[in-house]
Amino acid sequence: MAVDAVVIGAGPNGLVAATLLARAGWSVEVHERSAVAGGAVGSETTARGYVHDWGSAFYGVLHTSPVLRELGLDRRVRWARTGTAAATVWDPGGPGAVVRRSVDATADGLGEDAAAWCALVDWWHRLGAPLFDAALGPVGDPLPLLRVLRRTAGPREVVQTARTMLEPVEAYVRQGFRTDAARLLLAANATHADVGIDAAGSTPPALLLAMAAQVHGMPVPVGGAASLATGMVEAAEEAGVVVRTGVDVTRVVVRGGRAVGVVSADGTGTAVRRAVVADVAPTLLARDLVGEQHLPGAWLASLRRHRYTSGYFRLDVDLDRPAPWADERVGDSVVVHVTGDLDDIAMSQAEVRRGRLPTSPQLIVGQQDRADPSRVPPGAASLWVECHCPAVPVDAPADWAGAFAERLLDRLEAHAPGLRAHVVDTAATPPLGLQERDPNLVGGDVGGGSAAPDQLVVFRPVAGWSSYALPVAGLWMCGAASHPGGGVHGLCGRNAARAVLRRERLSLRAVR
Ligand SMILES: Cc1cc2nc3c(=O)[nH]c(=O)nc-3n(C[C@H](O)[C@H](O)[C@H](O)COP(=O)(O)OP(=O)(O)OC[C@H]3O[C@@H](n4cnc5c(N)ncnc54)[C@H](O)[C@@H]3O)c2cc1C
CATH class of the missing domain: 3.50.50.60 (FAD/NAD(P)-binding domain)
Incomplete structure:
Protein backbone atom coordinates (compact mmCIF):
# COMPACT_ATOMS: atom_id res chain seq x y z
CA MET A 1 0.00 0.00 0.00
CA SER A 34 18.73 -0.40 13.63
CA ALA A 35 16.67 -2.42 16.06
CA VAL A 36 15.94 0.77 18.04
CA ALA A 37 14.91 4.22 16.88
CA GLY A 38 16.74 7.38 17.92
CA GLY A 39 19.89 7.49 15.77
CA ALA A 40 22.81 8.81 17.83
CA VAL A 41 20.46 9.31 20.79
CA GLY A 42 20.56 6.05 22.70
CA SER A 43 21.79 4.31 25.80
CA GLU A 44 22.49 0.82 27.08
CA THR A 45 22.87 -0.71 30.55
CA THR A 46 26.00 -2.76 31.26
CA ALA A 47 26.00 -6.08 33.15
CA ARG A 48 27.19 -4.16 36.23
CA GLY A 49 24.25 -1.75 36.04
CA TYR A 50 25.89 1.38 34.56
CA VAL A 51 23.89 3.26 31.90
CA HIS A 52 26.07 4.39 28.97
CA ASP A 53 24.89 6.96 26.44
CA TRP A 54 26.67 5.56 23.38
CA GLY A 55 26.20 8.75 21.33
CA SER A 56 24.88 12.15 22.39
CA ALA A 57 24.62 12.97 26.08
CA PHE A 58 23.75 16.62 26.84
CA TYR A 59 20.77 18.47 25.50
CA GLY A 60 21.38 22.15 26.23
CA VAL A 61 21.11 22.95 22.52
CA LEU A 62 17.78 21.07 22.24
CA HIS A 63 16.53 23.35 25.00
CA THR A 64 17.25 26.37 22.77
CA SER A 65 15.22 24.81 19.93
CA PRO A 66 11.45 25.23 19.28
CA VAL A 67 11.36 21.47 18.68
CA LEU A 68 11.53 20.80 22.43
CA ARG A 69 8.05 22.21 22.99
CA GLU A 70 6.59 21.44 19.57
CA LEU A 71 7.18 17.71 20.12
CA GLY A 72 6.27 17.93 23.79
CA LEU A 73 9.74 16.74 24.78
CA ASP A 74 9.68 19.13 27.72
CA ARG A 75 6.88 17.01 29.26
CA ARG A 76 7.43 13.56 27.71
CA VAL A 77 10.99 13.39 29.08
CA ARG A 78 12.01 13.93 32.71
CA TRP A 79 14.98 16.29 32.63
CA ALA A 80 17.65 16.37 35.33
CA ARG A 81 20.19 19.08 36.12
CA THR A 82 22.72 19.90 38.82
CA GLY A 83 23.78 23.25 40.25
CA THR A 84 26.77 23.28 37.90
CA ALA A 85 26.09 22.94 34.20
CA ALA A 86 29.61 23.01 32.79
CA ALA A 87 33.20 23.44 33.87
CA THR A 88 36.68 23.69 32.45
CA VAL A 89 39.82 22.42 34.15
CA TRP A 90 43.21 23.01 32.59
CA ASP A 91 46.81 21.95 33.11
CA PRO A 92 48.77 22.02 35.29
CA GLY A 93 45.84 21.14 37.52
CA GLY A 94 45.02 24.42 39.22
CA PRO A 95 41.47 25.51 40.04
CA GLY A 96 38.96 25.32 37.23
CA ALA A 97 36.10 27.55 36.15
CA VAL A 98 32.43 26.66 36.41
CA VAL A 99 29.11 27.69 34.90
CA ARG A 100 26.66 27.70 37.81
CA ARG A 101 22.90 27.84 37.36
CA SER A 102 22.75 31.47 38.40
CA VAL A 103 24.61 34.06 36.33
CA ASP A 104 25.82 35.83 39.47
CA ALA A 105 27.27 32.63 40.88
CA THR A 106 29.15 31.97 37.63
CA ALA A 107 30.40 35.56 37.59
CA ASP A 108 31.54 35.30 41.23
CA GLY A 109 33.98 32.57 40.24
CA LEU A 110 35.49 34.62 37.42
CA GLY A 111 37.15 37.37 39.45
CA GLU A 112 37.94 40.41 37.34
CA ASP A 113 35.93 38.95 34.43
CA ALA A 114 32.69 38.87 36.42
CA ALA A 115 31.26 41.96 34.72
CA ALA A 116 32.32 40.78 31.25
CA TRP A 117 30.51 37.45 31.80
CA CYS A 118 27.32 39.22 32.94
CA ALA A 119 27.54 41.54 29.92
CA LEU A 120 27.85 38.51 27.63
CA VAL A 121 24.75 36.91 29.14
CA ASP A 122 22.83 40.20 28.74
CA TRP A 123 23.95 40.36 25.10
CA TRP A 124 22.76 36.78 24.65
CA HIS A 125 19.26 37.57 25.91
CA ARG A 126 18.96 40.74 23.84
CA LEU A 127 20.61 39.73 20.57
CA GLY A 128 22.48 36.42 20.68
CA ALA A 129 19.53 34.06 21.21
CA PRO A 130 17.32 35.64 18.48
CA LEU A 131 20.33 35.76 16.17
CA PHE A 132 20.96 32.03 16.60
CA ASP A 133 17.23 31.31 16.15
CA ALA A 134 17.36 33.15 12.82
CA ALA A 135 20.63 31.53 11.76
CA LEU A 136 19.43 28.00 12.53
CA GLY A 137 16.01 28.39 10.89
CA PRO A 138 15.34 27.99 7.17
CA VAL A 139 17.90 29.75 4.99
CA GLY A 140 16.64 33.06 3.63
CA ASP A 141 13.59 33.37 5.92
CA PRO A 142 13.42 37.18 6.27
CA LEU A 143 11.15 37.51 9.34
CA PRO A 144 13.52 36.18 12.03
CA LEU A 145 16.30 38.27 10.52
CA LEU A 146 14.16 41.39 10.70
CA ARG A 147 13.41 40.61 14.36
CA VAL A 148 17.16 40.48 15.01
CA LEU A 149 17.79 43.72 13.16
CA ARG A 150 15.13 45.48 15.24
CA ARG A 151 17.04 44.48 18.40
CA THR A 152 20.36 45.94 17.30
CA ALA A 153 21.50 49.43 18.17
CA GLY A 154 21.96 50.20 14.45
CA PRO A 155 24.03 49.33 11.39
CA ARG A 156 27.36 49.47 13.24
CA GLU A 157 26.23 46.82 15.70
CA VAL A 158 25.04 44.66 12.79
CA VAL A 159 28.48 44.80 11.19
CA GLN A 160 30.25 44.30 14.51
CA THR A 161 28.10 41.24 15.28
CA ALA A 162 28.75 39.77 11.82
CA ARG A 163 32.47 40.18 12.47
CA THR A 164 32.18 38.45 15.86
CA MET A 165 30.46 35.49 14.21
CA LEU A 166 33.43 35.07 11.86
CA GLU A 167 36.11 35.79 14.46
CA PRO A 168 38.30 32.94 15.76
CA VAL A 169 37.17 32.26 19.33
CA GLU A 170 40.75 32.53 20.55
CA ALA A 171 40.86 36.17 19.38
CA TYR A 172 37.36 36.77 20.80
CA VAL A 173 38.22 35.54 24.32
CA ARG A 174 41.67 37.16 24.42
CA GLN A 175 40.11 40.50 23.59
CA GLY A 176 36.97 40.14 25.70
CA PHE A 177 38.28 38.57 28.93
CA ARG A 178 41.39 39.00 31.08
CA THR A 179 41.54 35.74 33.06
CA ASP A 180 42.42 32.23 31.91
CA ALA A 181 39.32 31.09 33.79
CA ALA A 182 36.84 33.03 31.64
CA ARG A 183 38.80 32.53 28.43
CA LEU A 184 38.98 28.75 28.81
CA LEU A 185 35.45 28.41 30.17
CA LEU A 186 34.18 29.83 26.90
CA ALA A 187 36.78 28.67 24.35
CA ALA A 188 36.78 25.00 25.43
CA ASN A 189 33.24 24.76 24.08
CA ALA A 190 34.64 25.16 20.59
CA THR A 191 36.27 21.73 20.91
CA HIS A 192 32.82 20.13 20.43
CA ALA A 193 32.96 21.18 16.76
CA ASP A 194 35.84 20.68 14.35
CA VAL A 195 36.75 24.30 13.65
CA GLY A 196 40.10 25.29 15.21
CA ILE A 197 39.94 27.94 17.92
CA ASP A 198 42.35 29.97 15.78
CA ALA A 199 40.14 29.70 12.68
CA ALA A 200 37.24 31.81 11.44
CA GLY A 201 33.88 30.49 12.52
CA SER A 202 34.85 28.97 15.89
CA THR A 203 33.10 31.65 17.98
CA PRO A 204 29.44 30.72 17.22
CA PRO A 205 29.58 27.10 18.49
CA ALA A 206 31.47 28.20 21.60
CA LEU A 207 28.93 30.92 22.36
CA LEU A 208 25.94 28.68 21.69
CA LEU A 209 27.15 25.90 24.00
CA ALA A 210 28.36 28.21 26.78
CA MET A 211 25.12 30.18 26.79
CA ALA A 212 22.97 27.04 26.54
CA ALA A 213 24.76 25.84 29.71
CA GLN A 214 24.31 29.20 31.45
CA VAL A 215 20.65 29.65 30.51
CA HIS A 216 19.35 26.06 30.41
CA GLY A 217 21.72 24.25 32.78
CA MET A 218 22.81 21.36 30.49
CA PRO A 219 19.87 18.99 31.07
CA VAL A 220 20.10 15.20 30.73
CA PRO A 221 17.15 12.80 30.39
CA VAL A 222 16.45 10.69 33.47
CA GLY A 223 17.25 7.05 32.68
CA GLY A 224 19.66 7.80 29.83
CA ALA A 225 19.57 9.24 26.32
CA ALA A 226 17.23 6.39 25.30
CA SER A 227 14.47 8.15 27.28
CA LEU A 228 14.74 11.08 24.87
CA ALA A 229 14.58 8.71 21.89
CA THR A 230 11.45 7.16 23.41
CA GLY A 231 9.92 10.63 23.80
CA MET A 232 10.59 11.46 20.16
CA VAL A 233 9.10 8.17 18.95
CA GLU A 234 6.07 8.74 21.19
CA ALA A 235 5.50 12.18 19.63
CA ALA A 236 5.79 10.69 16.13
CA GLU A 237 3.42 7.80 16.86
CA GLU A 238 0.91 10.11 18.52
CA ALA A 239 0.86 12.09 15.25
CA GLY A 240 0.11 8.85 13.36
CA VAL A 241 3.59 7.97 12.11
CA VAL A 242 4.42 4.28 11.76
CA VAL A 243 8.00 3.77 12.98
CA ARG A 244 9.45 0.52 11.60
CA THR A 245 12.79 -0.59 13.02
CA TYR A 308 33.53 15.17 6.70
CA THR A 309 35.62 16.05 9.69
CA SER A 310 37.64 14.11 12.24
CA GLY A 311 35.84 11.53 14.31
CA TYR A 312 35.07 11.24 17.99
CA PHE A 313 36.74 8.71 20.24
CA ARG A 314 34.40 7.61 23.04
CA LEU A 315 35.44 6.17 26.37
CA ASP A 316 33.15 5.14 29.23
CA VAL A 317 34.89 4.95 32.59
CA ASP A 318 32.83 3.23 35.29
CA LEU A 319 33.90 4.07 38.84
CA ASP A 320 33.06 2.72 42.29
CA ARG A 321 32.72 6.33 43.57
CA PRO A 322 32.48 9.84 42.09
CA ALA A 323 35.63 11.08 40.35
CA PRO A 324 38.10 12.64 42.86
CA TRP A 325 38.45 15.96 41.01
CA ALA A 326 41.23 18.16 42.39
CA ASP A 327 38.85 21.11 42.15
CA GLU A 328 35.83 20.10 44.21
CA ARG A 329 33.58 22.64 42.45
CA VAL A 330 33.76 20.43 39.38
CA GLY A 331 32.33 17.46 41.26
CA ASP A 332 28.69 18.04 40.31
CA SER A 333 29.29 19.58 36.86
CA VAL A 334 27.36 17.74 34.16
CA VAL A 335 30.02 18.57 31.54
CA VAL A 336 33.72 19.04 32.29
CA HIS A 337 36.18 20.21 29.62
CA VAL A 338 39.69 18.96 30.39
CA THR A 339 42.26 20.96 28.53
CA GLY A 340 45.56 22.81 28.67
CA ASP A 341 45.76 26.47 27.73
CA LEU A 342 44.66 28.10 24.46
CA ASP A 343 47.91 27.00 22.77
CA ASP A 344 47.30 23.43 23.89
CA ILE A 345 43.80 23.42 22.37
CA ALA A 346 44.97 24.93 19.06
CA MET A 347 47.92 22.56 18.70
CA SER A 348 45.85 19.52 19.57
CA GLN A 349 43.21 20.49 17.00
CA ALA A 350 45.93 20.98 14.38
CA GLU A 351 47.35 17.50 15.06
CA VAL A 352 43.91 15.95 14.57
CA ARG A 353 43.35 17.91 11.34
CA ARG A 354 46.67 16.55 10.03
CA GLY A 355 45.48 13.00 10.76
CA ARG A 356 47.55 12.50 13.93
CA LEU A 357 46.47 11.28 17.33
CA PRO A 358 46.44 14.32 19.62
CA THR A 359 49.38 14.36 22.04
CA SER A 360 47.20 16.12 24.58
CA PRO A 361 43.58 15.19 23.78
CA GLN A 362 40.91 17.80 24.52
CA LEU A 363 38.49 15.89 26.68
CA ILE A 364 34.78 16.49 26.94
CA VAL A 365 33.67 14.62 30.06
CA GLY A 366 30.07 13.90 30.94
CA GLN A 367 28.93 13.21 34.51
CA GLN A 368 25.28 12.58 33.73
CA ASP A 369 24.82 10.51 36.88
CA ARG A 370 25.54 13.56 39.07
CA ALA A 371 22.16 14.84 37.84
CA ASP A 372 20.52 11.43 37.46
CA PRO A 373 21.77 8.90 40.06
CA SER A 374 19.44 6.23 38.62
CA ARG A 375 22.10 5.61 35.95
CA VAL A 376 24.68 3.99 38.28
CA PRO A 377 24.70 1.55 41.20
CA PRO A 378 24.32 3.28 44.60
CA GLY A 379 27.43 5.35 45.48
CA ALA A 380 29.05 4.69 42.09
CA ALA A 381 29.67 7.03 39.13
CA SER A 382 30.55 6.90 35.47
CA LEU A 383 32.48 9.27 33.23
CA TRP A 384 31.32 9.64 29.61
CA VAL A 385 34.44 10.85 27.82
CA GLU A 386 34.96 11.93 24.22
CA CYS A 387 37.58 13.74 22.18
CA HIS A 388 38.27 14.43 18.53
CA CYS A 389 40.68 12.11 16.77
CA PRO A 390 41.21 10.90 13.19
CA ALA A 391 39.26 7.84 12.04
CA VAL A 392 42.48 6.23 10.80
CA PRO A 393 45.48 7.98 12.40
CA VAL A 394 48.54 8.31 10.17
CA ASP A 395 50.92 7.99 13.13
CA ALA A 396 49.65 4.92 14.98
CA PRO A 397 49.60 1.12 14.61
CA ALA A 398 46.34 -0.59 13.63
CA ASP A 399 45.53 -1.45 17.26
CA TRP A 400 45.95 2.09 18.60
CA ALA A 401 42.67 2.37 20.49
CA GLY A 402 43.79 0.73 23.77
CA ALA A 403 46.92 2.89 24.12
CA PHE A 404 44.94 6.00 23.23
CA ALA A 405 42.35 5.18 25.90
CA GLU A 406 45.23 5.06 28.42
CA ARG A 407 46.30 8.54 27.25
CA LEU A 408 42.80 9.80 28.03
CA LEU A 409 42.88 8.16 31.46
CA ASP A 410 46.29 9.77 32.17
CA ARG A 411 44.85 13.17 31.38
CA LEU A 412 41.87 12.56 33.63
CA GLU A 413 44.11 11.31 36.43
CA ALA A 414 46.13 14.55 36.29
CA HIS A 415 42.96 16.46 37.26
CA ALA A 416 41.39 13.76 39.42
CA PRO A 417 44.33 12.22 41.31
CA GLY A 418 43.67 8.64 42.39
CA LEU A 419 40.96 8.11 39.75
CA ARG A 420 42.51 4.94 38.34
CA ALA A 421 42.23 3.17 41.69
CA HIS A 422 38.44 3.53 41.46
CA VAL A 423 37.97 2.31 37.89
CA VAL A 424 35.64 -0.68 37.76
CA ASP A 425 35.51 -1.00 33.98
CA THR A 426 36.21 0.92 30.77
CA ALA A 427 34.75 0.66 27.28
CA ALA A 428 36.31 2.41 24.30
CA THR A 429 34.66 3.11 20.94
CA PRO A 430 36.93 4.53 18.24
CA PRO A 431 35.48 6.64 15.40
CA LEU A 432 34.92 3.70 13.06
CA GLY A 433 33.06 1.92 15.86
CA LEU A 434 30.61 4.83 15.94
CA GLN A 435 30.20 4.59 12.16
CA GLU A 436 29.46 0.88 12.51
CA ARG A 437 26.57 1.69 14.84
CA ASP A 438 25.19 4.48 12.64
C1 LIG B 1 29.48 10.25 20.39
C2 LIG B 1 28.52 11.36 20.05
C3 LIG B 1 28.32 12.40 20.96
C4 LIG B 1 27.44 13.43 20.67
N1 LIG B 1 27.15 14.35 21.64
C5 LIG B 1 26.13 15.22 21.45
C6 LIG B 1 25.60 15.94 22.54
O1 LIG B 1 26.01 15.76 23.69
N2 LIG B 1 24.61 16.83 22.29
C7 LIG B 1 24.10 17.03 21.02
O2 LIG B 1 23.21 17.87 20.85
N3 LIG B 1 24.56 16.30 19.97
C8 LIG B 1 25.53 15.39 20.16
N4 LIG B 1 25.95 14.56 19.14
C9 LIG B 1 25.48 14.82 17.76
C10 LIG B 1 24.07 14.33 17.50
O3 LIG B 1 23.84 13.10 18.12
C11 LIG B 1 23.85 14.19 15.98
O4 LIG B 1 24.23 15.37 15.32
C12 LIG B 1 22.36 13.90 15.73
O5 LIG B 1 22.02 12.64 16.26
C13 LIG B 1 22.07 13.93 14.25
O6 LIG B 1 20.76 13.51 14.05
P1 LIG B 1 20.26 12.94 12.66
O7 LIG B 1 18.83 12.63 12.81
O8 LIG B 1 20.66 13.87 11.58
O9 LIG B 1 21.10 11.61 12.39
P2 LIG B 1 21.43 10.33 13.25
O10 LIG B 1 21.23 10.58 14.69
O11 LIG B 1 22.77 9.90 12.80
O12 LIG B 1 20.33 9.27 12.80
C14 LIG B 1 20.30 8.74 11.51
C15 LIG B 1 19.53 7.43 11.55
O13 LIG B 1 19.33 6.98 10.20
C16 LIG B 1 19.51 5.58 10.18
N5 LIG B 1 19.83 5.19 8.81
C17 LIG B 1 20.90 5.60 8.06
N6 LIG B 1 20.87 5.02 6.85
C18 LIG B 1 19.75 4.25 6.82
C19 LIG B 1 19.17 3.41 5.83
N7 LIG B 1 19.73 3.25 4.63
N8 LIG B 1 18.02 2.76 6.12
C20 LIG B 1 17.42 2.93 7.32
N9 LIG B 1 17.94 3.70 8.30
C21 LIG B 1 19.09 4.36 8.05
C22 LIG B 1 20.63 5.34 11.16
O14 LIG B 1 20.67 4.00 11.61
C23 LIG B 1 20.27 6.32 12.26
O15 LIG B 1 19.42 5.73 13.21
C24 LIG B 1 26.79 13.48 19.41
C25 LIG B 1 26.95 12.43 18.51
C26 LIG B 1 27.79 11.36 18.84
C27 LIG B 1 27.91 10.20 17.90
Missing part, protein backbone atom coordinates in the same frame (compact mmCIF):
# COMPACT_ATOMS: atom_id res chain seq x y z
CA ALA A 2 1.33 3.46 -0.85
CA VAL A 3 1.98 6.08 1.80
CA ASP A 4 2.38 9.83 1.40
CA ALA A 5 5.94 9.84 2.71
CA VAL A 6 8.69 7.51 3.81
CA VAL A 7 11.36 8.96 6.06
CA ILE A 8 14.58 6.93 5.88
CA GLY A 9 16.27 6.90 9.28
CA ALA A 10 14.85 7.43 12.77
CA GLY A 11 17.47 9.85 14.05
CA PRO A 12 16.17 12.97 15.80
CA ASN A 13 15.91 14.84 12.50
CA GLY A 14 14.04 12.00 10.77
CA LEU A 15 11.60 11.67 13.67
CA VAL A 16 10.94 15.43 13.80
CA ALA A 17 10.37 15.60 10.03
CA ALA A 18 8.02 12.60 10.15
CA THR A 19 6.02 14.04 13.06
CA LEU A 20 5.48 17.39 11.36
CA LEU A 21 4.45 15.78 8.05
CA ALA A 22 2.00 13.50 9.87
CA ARG A 23 0.56 16.46 11.78
CA ALA A 24 -0.14 18.04 8.38
CA GLY A 25 -2.35 15.05 7.62
CA TRP A 26 0.11 12.91 5.64
CA SER A 27 0.43 9.15 6.06
CA VAL A 28 4.07 8.63 7.04
CA GLU A 29 6.32 5.64 7.68
CA VAL A 30 9.82 5.86 9.17
CA HIS A 31 12.16 3.06 8.12
CA GLU A 32 15.09 2.58 10.51
CA ARG A 33 17.86 0.03 9.93
CA GLY A 246 15.10 -3.23 11.53
CA VAL A 247 14.29 -1.94 8.03
CA ASP A 248 17.49 -1.15 6.14
CA VAL A 249 16.60 0.89 3.06
CA THR A 250 18.91 -0.11 0.22
CA ARG A 251 17.29 1.75 -2.68
CA VAL A 252 15.24 4.82 -3.47
CA VAL A 253 13.17 3.98 -6.54
CA VAL A 254 13.38 6.74 -9.15
CA ARG A 255 11.00 6.64 -12.09
CA GLY A 256 10.69 9.36 -14.70
CA GLY A 257 12.98 11.62 -12.64
CA ARG A 258 10.81 11.26 -9.52
CA ALA A 259 11.30 9.34 -6.25
CA VAL A 260 8.34 6.94 -6.11
CA GLY A 261 9.29 4.49 -3.41
CA VAL A 262 11.92 2.71 -1.36
CA VAL A 263 13.18 -0.87 -1.22
CA SER A 264 14.71 -2.45 1.87
CA ALA A 265 17.43 -5.09 2.28
CA ASP A 266 14.88 -7.96 2.42
CA GLY A 267 13.47 -6.88 -0.96
CA THR A 268 10.26 -5.33 0.41
CA GLY A 269 9.14 -2.22 -1.45
CA THR A 270 7.01 0.69 -0.25
CA ALA A 271 5.38 3.00 -2.78
CA VAL A 272 5.42 6.69 -1.98
CA ARG A 273 2.90 9.25 -3.26
CA ARG A 274 4.47 12.55 -2.22
CA ALA A 275 7.97 12.47 -0.70
CA VAL A 276 10.95 10.38 0.29
CA VAL A 277 12.75 12.24 3.07
CA ALA A 278 16.23 10.93 3.90
CA ASP A 279 17.87 11.29 7.30
CA VAL A 280 20.91 9.76 5.58
CA ALA A 281 24.38 11.17 4.91
CA PRO A 282 24.06 12.68 1.41
CA THR A 283 27.16 10.93 0.09
CA LEU A 284 25.68 7.54 1.01
CA LEU A 285 22.24 8.55 -0.21
CA ALA A 286 23.58 9.54 -3.64
CA ARG A 287 25.98 6.64 -4.13
CA ASP A 288 24.20 3.71 -2.49
CA LEU A 289 20.49 4.49 -2.35
CA VAL A 290 19.63 6.72 -5.33
CA GLY A 291 22.42 5.83 -7.76
CA GLU A 292 24.59 8.47 -9.39
CA GLN A 293 22.97 7.83 -12.80
CA HIS A 294 19.85 9.63 -11.52
CA LEU A 295 21.71 12.73 -10.35
CA PRO A 296 23.12 15.63 -12.39
CA GLY A 297 26.91 15.62 -12.80
CA ALA A 298 27.30 19.20 -11.56
CA TRP A 299 25.41 18.43 -8.33
CA LEU A 300 27.51 15.30 -7.78
CA ALA A 301 30.69 17.29 -8.38
CA SER A 302 29.60 19.79 -5.69
CA LEU A 303 28.63 17.00 -3.32
CA ARG A 304 32.13 15.51 -3.64
CA ARG A 305 33.43 18.72 -2.06
CA HIS A 306 31.38 18.11 1.12
CA ARG A 307 34.04 17.49 3.77
CA PRO A 439 26.42 4.87 9.04
CA ASN A 440 25.55 8.59 9.13
CA LEU A 441 28.55 9.06 11.45
CA VAL A 442 30.96 8.88 8.52
CA GLY A 443 34.45 8.22 9.90
CA GLY A 444 33.03 8.97 13.35
CA ASP A 445 32.09 12.53 12.32
CA VAL A 446 29.14 13.26 14.61
CA GLY A 447 27.96 16.43 12.87
CA GLY A 448 27.33 15.31 9.29
CA GLY A 449 30.30 17.23 7.91
CA SER A 450 32.61 20.02 8.94
CA ALA A 451 31.08 23.10 10.57
CA ALA A 452 33.60 25.40 8.88
CA PRO A 453 32.02 28.54 7.39
CA ASP A 454 32.37 27.25 3.81
CA GLN A 455 30.09 24.33 4.75
CA LEU A 456 27.30 26.20 6.47
CA VAL A 457 24.00 27.86 5.52
CA VAL A 458 23.76 28.24 1.69
CA PHE A 459 26.76 25.92 1.23
CA ARG A 460 25.32 22.98 3.21
CA PRO A 461 25.55 20.23 2.13
CA VAL A 462 25.92 21.25 -1.51
CA ALA A 463 26.49 24.87 -2.52
CA GLY A 464 23.15 26.29 -3.65
CA TRP A 465 21.15 23.29 -2.35
CA SER A 466 20.37 24.30 1.22
CA SER A 467 16.58 24.05 0.75
CA TYR A 468 16.50 20.30 1.62
CA ALA A 469 15.37 19.40 -1.93
CA LEU A 470 17.53 17.09 -4.03
CA PRO A 471 17.76 17.21 -7.81
CA VAL A 472 15.23 14.35 -8.06
CA ALA A 473 11.57 15.37 -7.72
CA GLY A 474 9.99 14.18 -4.47
CA LEU A 475 13.35 13.43 -2.81
CA TRP A 476 14.42 15.46 0.23
CA MET A 477 17.13 15.33 2.86
CA CYS A 478 16.71 16.20 6.52
CA GLY A 479 19.81 14.92 8.37
CA ALA A 480 22.63 16.70 10.16
CA ALA A 481 24.54 17.10 6.89
CA SER A 482 21.91 19.65 5.87
CA HIS A 483 21.47 23.15 7.31
CA PRO A 484 21.95 23.99 10.19
CA GLY A 485 24.12 20.93 10.91
CA GLY A 486 25.00 18.56 13.75
CA GLY A 487 23.55 18.36 17.24
CA VAL A 488 20.30 17.16 18.72
CA HIS A 489 18.06 20.15 18.02
CA GLY A 490 15.81 18.62 15.36
CA LEU A 491 16.03 21.77 13.27
CA CYS A 492 17.23 20.05 10.09
CA GLY A 493 14.13 17.85 10.31
CA ARG A 494 11.83 20.75 11.21
CA ASN A 495 13.12 22.99 8.42
CA ALA A 496 12.97 20.11 5.93
CA ALA A 497 9.35 19.20 6.77
CA ARG A 498 8.30 22.82 6.40
CA ALA A 499 10.08 23.02 3.03
CA VAL A 500 8.33 19.84 1.83
CA LEU A 501 4.92 21.16 2.91
CA ARG A 502 5.54 24.56 1.33
CA ARG A 503 6.50 22.94 -1.99
CA GLU A 504 3.32 20.84 -1.82
CA ARG A 505 1.14 23.91 -1.21
CA LEU A 506 2.78 25.74 -4.12
CA SER A 507 2.26 22.84 -6.52
CA LEU A 508 -1.39 22.46 -5.44
CA ARG A 509 -1.90 26.16 -6.09
CA ALA A 510 -0.29 25.79 -9.52
CA VAL A 511 -2.65 22.88 -10.38
CA ARG A 512 -5.73 24.94 -9.36
